[in-house]
Amino acid sequence: MPAKKKTRHSNNDFEKSMSELESLVEAMESGELSLEESLEHFERGIKQVRSCQKALDEAEQKVKILLKDSDGEHLEDFDPED
Numbered sequence: 001m002p003a004k005k006k007t008r009h010s011n012n013d014f015e016k017s018m019s020e021l022e023s024l025v026e027a028m029e030s031g032e033l034s035l036e037e038s039l040e041h042f043e044r045g046i047k048q049v050r051s052c053q054k055a056l057d058e059a060e061q062k063v064k065i066l067l068k069d070s071d072g073e074h075l076e077d078f079d080p081e082d
Contacts, residue, residue, distance in 0.1 A: 014055045014056075024042075028042065
């Protein structure tokens, strides 16, 4: 039996990214960070947003593939690079 391809993002990774993003936002909203710290938090936040968006895009593609199959069409292999 062939091994299943591992997707790039697991649910746990997504949850960790969201949690870190929430923490970064809270710290920035506190108003207690220096400009340099705020910029570092902002940069890290952008990376987390991109990571979360990629995970959501991959999940959406999986759902579209599954819905397409339910219409009697051929089921395609999921490729997170598409």
